[in-house]
């Protein structure tokens with residue numbers, strides 16, 4: 001087991017002139033789990049990771065590994081493996097790239113064949129990188145991060161551009177790293193891309209935190225609901241209460257925590273209430289994510305101003 005250490009971001013802000021790239025951001029990334037760091041393009045993910053890795057100075061706040069900033073880590077490469085911008089020389093082989101890096105970083109040369117094996121490119125190790133596919137380059141980037149056998153991995157968009165086989169492989173790979181006790185932080189601008197790879201999510205938009213926690217909580221929010229409305233909302237509310245159904249009141253009716261409209265209709269019938277609307281609210285994780293990052297309150301929680309897709313229309 002590796003002893004992963006938590007990543008702690010606290011009150012972090014970064015200003016580039018008039019642009020606020022990161023705005024009072026706080027979250028924690030736990031060891032033993034894969035955490036998706038999500039947000040649309042320009043949300044501030046790369047800037048946060050660059051501050052975390054000591055490449056950019058924060059305007060305010062802290063970004064630490066187990067309480068220490070990157071620059072104060074006694075053995076940084078053996079603590080944190082990071083892949084931000086990978087640039088490879090097309091004329092050199094994967095093995096040569098890794099050997100040079102290991103030597104310069106004072107890491108044991110025996111790690112080179114080990115990491116090539118680990119990321120599944122050992123058989124191509126002596127080919128020039130210029131002929132590598134995008135997927136193979138992504139694997140080579142990962143090999144770099146693993147050279148110091150670190151307990152923490154920080155990966156910027158590692159799934160971007162991979163083919164289905166590569167995506168399947170990386171899912172298993174990330175999970176395996178976390179199961180070993182490592183802290184794994186993976187950024188992406190698409191929830192759907194990392195949905196099957198991550199345990200936790202940290203979602204940011206315009207530099208600010210909009211949501212953090214287990215992915216399963218987000219899935220719960222995104223489960224199907226029923227929309228019901230009546231000319232007499234007071235009586236409908238009473239009927240729903242009577243049936244023990246949970247709901248929130250929206251602009252166009254009640255959003256009932258019940259996937260089956262039949263059950264909601266029955267509750268109204270029992271309560272003697274006329275219904276003016278009754279239909280299923282079809283939602284999904286991606287819609288829930290988009291409604292979060294678009295700067296709106298989560299429509300599935302309690303909001304009445306956010307349009308949500310219902311059978312192709314809007315509520």
Ligand SMILES: Nc1ncnc2c1ncn2[C@@H]1O[C@H](COP(=O)(O)OP(=O)(O)OP(=O)(O)O)[C@@H](O)[C@H]1O
Nearest residue numbers: 016019021039040041042043044045046047048189
């Ligand atoms: N060096 C810089 N100088 C000026 N503005 C910058 C700089 N780096 C980032 N920004 C701005 O900060 C904001 C956040 O950018 P950042 O690259 O961190 O977002 P991101 O979430 O990683 O998006 P992407 O996935 O597109 O890289 C953007 O408005 C970007 O234009």
